[in-house]
Amino acid sequence: MSMEYQANYISEEIKLSSYEDKFFRSDIIFEHHMLIWFISGETKIIQAEGAYYFKQGDIFLIPRNRLATILNYPKGGQPHKTVVMHLSTSRLRHFYADVDVKPRALKSQQIYFFNNHPLLESCLASLIPYFNMKELPENIAALKITEAITILRTIDKKIDDVLANFEEPGKIDLVSYMEKNFMFNLPLEKFGYLTGRSLSTFKRDFRKAFNNTPQRWLTQKRLELAHYQFVEKKKKPIDVCYETGFENLSHFSHSFKKQYGYAPTELLNKTK
Structure with missing residues (x-):
């Protein structure tokens, strides 16, 4: 922006x-x-x-x-x-x-x-x-x-x-870390570093743990969180977009409609 x-x-x-x-x-x-x-x-x-x-x-x-x-x-x-x-x-x-x-x-x-x-x-x-x-x-x-x-x-x-703590991130449990931090829109290299892995090891371990690619899994998790925010919290699309790791509203709306078959605004109107 x-x-x-x-x-x-x-x-x-x-x-x-x-x-x-x-x-x-x-x-x-x-x-x-x-x-x-x-x-x-x-x-x-x-x-x-x-x-x-x-x-x-x-x-x-x-x-x-x-x-x-x-x-x-x-x-x-x-x-x-x-x-x-x-x-x-x-x-x-x-x-x-x-x-x-x-x-x-x-x-x-x-x-x-x-x-x-x-x-x-x-x-x-x-x-x-x-x-x-x-x-x-x-x-x-x-x-x-x-x-x-x-x-x-x-x-x-x-x-x-x-x-005074100078330790670097060590190899930690991938599943629990990603389940907790999926909403942050970072390069996969950074997720690898934070879980104590090289990019190639991160991708390999991710596939083994989730039976999916990181990008597909991340998009799905973010859209599920967005859906929850709309239904349970009645939040505005612009706020949900930025709080669930999407770069802009048009990309978010397009991805949301592709996943659920209706736009965020239609869902909000239904749940009023």
Whole structure:
């Protein structure tokens, strides 16, 4: 979907992100932990366990290697604007080299909320003037990231379990993972990586587990979820389209009609 997007960078790890247009959607797997401070606009983040809503003033951390559908909206005439700090594995390894911690394994990594925390807000707000500078003070990005990590560790004593965990995804049960994450529209290579497999191994194991190709199975599962959303939740076609992994409404409507013999609007009219 077309949009007026602008991003100012202090470094590759810190940016001021702004969407001026009506709406932006993306299916994402985060390579790094993302610390985000909301300046204006709204975001809906859909993950396997549920949906999260964020607005002006919110501060949150999204752990790496988590699948998400991101829906960004402007609000009240203001653009969708955020300060985003990437907490990369290399940066965190450097930080924790001097810290004696033994992170515990986490079963799941949810989004962490740090709303209205004065230290964290002050740290992120202090970045704003740097985005307009042509010449930046040396090492300012590294210093600011170190400050943010230090504040996070002060606020949340368990955050080391997230930030100091450098393990890559290992080979996990394919069936349970795909049943939980089928609604995210990602390349098959990414699904392979997240389940600890090469693309060829992923396809082979998938065929063995589901007796189907990944693409056919994914489309069918997404359409079944869409049908449920219409019948049980009475959701609008545009919302269902984006929440079940389809790129656009026309492709979604065409696929839905091909599967069920009627369009989403006809189903909604029947169930009123």
